[in-house]
Amino acid sequence: MKQIAVMFSFYTLCALNLQAQTKIFNLAEVDEAPFIIKCADSLNSKECFTTGLNEYIHQNIDIMKLVDHRNLPGKAYVQFIVTEEAVVRQVNVRTRNKFLKEEALRLFADLKIEHPARKNSKNVAIQHVIPITFNTEVFKSYKDFERNGKKQ
Structure with missing residues (x-):
C-alpha cells in the first residue's frame, strides 16, 4: 500500500513538473518580439528585433581579434533563448x-534585452537562430577603399 502511495505521489509530481515547464515560442508565433533598441516607427516589433540584433552584432564584433588569427571569412549559426525575464x-x-565560436x-553573453517577447499580453520565452558571417575586406589603398568600400 505504501508503494502505491509513493508511486502515485511520484507521478503527480512529474505531471506537475511537466505543466510548470515554460513553452518556448519562435519569433513567428509571438505578438511582440523582444525589444533590444528603439526602432523607427515604420518597423514592426519583429523587424525591429532583427534590425537591433544585426546592429548589435555589427557594432560589437571584434573583427581585429579574428583577423589577427587569420580566421576570416567564416560563418557561425547562433541559437539562443530569450526568457520571459528578458535574459x-x-x-549554442x-x-x-x-575562434568564431568564442567570438559569437x-x-x-553581453547581449542585453530591454523587454521580453509577448503573446496574448503575457511575457513569453522565444528561441531564435541567427547566422553571423564573419568577413572583412582588405583594401590596397585609400583610393581602392573609396572606389569599393563605400558601396557597402
Whole structure:
C-alpha cells in the first residue's frame, strides 16, 4: 500500500513538473518580439528585433581579434533563448572554427534585452537562430577603399 502511495505521489509530481515547464515560442508565433533598441516607427516589433540584433552584432564584433588569427571569412549559426525575464540563455553556436565560436559566445553573453517577447499580453520565452558571417575586406589603398568600400 505504501508503494502505491509513493508511486502515485511520484507521478503527480512529474505531471506537475511537466505543466510548470515554460513553452518556448519562435519569433513567428509571438505578438511582440523582444525589444533590444528603439526602432523607427515604420518597423514592426519583429523587424525591429532583427534590425537591433544585426546592429548589435555589427557594432560589437571584434573583427581585429579574428583577423589577427587569420580566421576570416567564416560563418557561425547562433541559437539562443530569450526568457520571459528578458535574459539571454542557452546560447549554442555551430561553426567549424573555434575562434568564431568564442567570438559569437562573447557577443551573446553581453547581449542585453530591454523587454521580453509577448503573446496574448503575457511575457513569453522565444528561441531564435541567427547566422553571423564573419568577413572583412582588405583594401590596397585609400583610393581602392573609396572606389569599393563605400558601396557597402
